[in-house]
Amino acid sequence: MSLNTYGHLFRVTTWGESHGPALGATVDGCPPGIEISEEAIQVWMDRRKPGTSRYTTQRREADAVRILSGTYEGRTTGTPIQLMIENTDQRSKDYGEIAEKFRPGHADIAYWQKYGIRDPRGGGRSSARETAARVAAGGVARAVLAELAPGLAITGYMVQMGARHIDRARFDADEIGRNPFWVPDAEAAVEWGEYLDEIRKDGQSVGAMIELSISGAPAGLGAPIYAKLDTELAAAMMSINAVKGVEIGEGLAAAGLTGGDNADEIFMGPDGPEYGSNHAGGILGGISTGQDIVLRFAVKPTSSILQTRRTITKSGEPTEIVTKGRHDPCVGIRAVPVAEAMAAAVMLDHLLLHRAQVGPGPRGRIG
Numbered sequence: 176m177s178l179n180t181y182g183h184l185f186r187v188t189t190w191g192e193s194h195g196p197a198l199g200a201t202v203d204g205c206p207p208g209i210e211i212s213e214e215a216i217q218v219w220m221d222r223r224k225p226g227t228s229r230y231t232t233q234r235r236e237a238d239a240v241r242i243l244s245g246t247y248e249g250r251t252t253g254t255p256i257q258l259m260i261e262n263t264d265q266r267s268k269d270y271g272e273i274a275e276k277f278r279p280g281h282a283d284i285a286y287w288q289k290y291g292i293r294d295p296r297g298g299g300r301s302s303a304r305e306t307a308a309r310v311a312a313g314g315v316a317r318a319v320l321a322e323l324a325p326g327l328a329i330t331g332y333m334v335q336m337g338a339r340h341i342d343r344a345r346f347d348a349d350e351i352g353r354n355p356f357w358v359p360d361a362e363a364a365v366e367w368g369e370y371l372d373e374i375r376k377d378g379q380s381v382g383a384m385i386e387l388s389i390s391g392a393p394a395g396l397g398a399p400i401y402a403k404l405d406t407e408l409a410a411a412m413m414s415i416n417a418v419k420g421v422e423i424g425e426g427l428a429a430a431g432l433t434g435g436d437n438a439d440e441i442f443m444g445p446d447g448p449e450y451g452s453n454h455a456g457g458i459l460g461g462i463s464t465g466q467d468i469v470l471r472f473a474v475k476p477t478s479s480i481l482q483t484r485r486t487i488t489k490s491g492e493p494t495e496i497v498t499k500g501r502h503d504p505c506v507g508i509r510a511v512p513v514a515e516a517m518a519a520a521v522m523l524d525h526l527l528l529h530r531a532q533v534g535p536g537p538r539g540r541i542g
Contacts, residue, residue: 182524187520191260191305192296193294200309202256208251210318211242211256213242219310223310223513240314242258243258258311262304277489282298286301305416310513324522324526329522332511381504382473382474384507388469392465393465393526395463396462396463404462406461411517412514413472415514424469425456439454456468456469472510474506
């Protein structure tokens with residue numbers, strides 16, 4: 176009952192620890208004949224890797240991915256794809272002082288209570304470094320989606336850092352890749368940089384809110400009860416380190432709306448149904464409608480900070496702790512490419528499930 180695997184038909188198992196020799200993913204269920212290469216996956220790895228700006232951990236990892244199996248002459252064979260990323264810049268000595276202590280807000284104490292053993296060097300499997308394997312697997316999923324659903328696009332961006340929010344009136348999708356925060360607001364990017372500099376200098380950390388938009392998804396993906404598309408997207412986001420909440424479409428704000436305000440009116444357009452709004456976030460009854468799928472998730476502040484906090488030792492003695500090492504002052508920054516990768520895996524999985532049950536297109540024709 177290791178529970179390190181996700182997906183139904185497109186299945187991904189991640190393995191490895193933050194300070195081990197390597198980590199990676201085994202991808203099973205990938206269709207054969209898909210063009211794939213290490214270089215194509217590396218594009219996505221480079222978006223997540225540490226040390227890309229002063230606002231992320233200064234651990235220096237190339238995050239170079241290697242494909243060990245499952246391909247021949249640049250195409251997938253339909254057999255398991257083994258992906259490996261070597262760890263090259265571990266600094267385990269930074270964690271020597273906390274081996275007997277629990278970090279407040281960290282999974283240390285829960286791991287110890289469950290297993291009776293833990294790896295204090297970066298948190299082992301609870302480290303955000305594990306997400307490198309997910310991004311590699313997501314690169315495979317994107318390659319398949321590019322062939323099976325070429326119009327589908329997945330875009331993640333940050334809409335909140337701490338108490339700072341973007342101004343949606345200044346929303347500019349082209350700005351997302353131009354700043355280190357993946358924020359679609361040029362003015363906010365400047366302000367947030369100054370804000371995070373102060374947070375970092377104080378030895379503190381801060382949380383964030385990430386939004387994900389999936390456009391071009393066909394109608395009909397998902398199932399009514401136990402494999403709702405929004406359920407599985409939410410589960411995928413919640414599985415990412417430090418995520419504490421997920422909402423789809425209007426989300427929690429729907430509690431304050433009337434039925435008339437929340438319902439998306441439907442019109443017949445030249446190419447099929449069109450909607451007057453998208454409060455549902457592109458999913459109704461667990462099934463995609465063809466509208467953009469929109470979700471948001473909250474990332475808590477990094478628990479490893481340089482400020483002194485009270486805690487206990489493994490023997491139950493009271494003590495204090497200061498966490499040394501190289502940590503993200505806002506882990507939400509690098510959560511953006513991870514969320515995109517997880518969404519790619521879920522969307523591909525449901526596309527394959529849909530094709531297996533009803534064929535390549537929707538069954539119910541309108542008009």
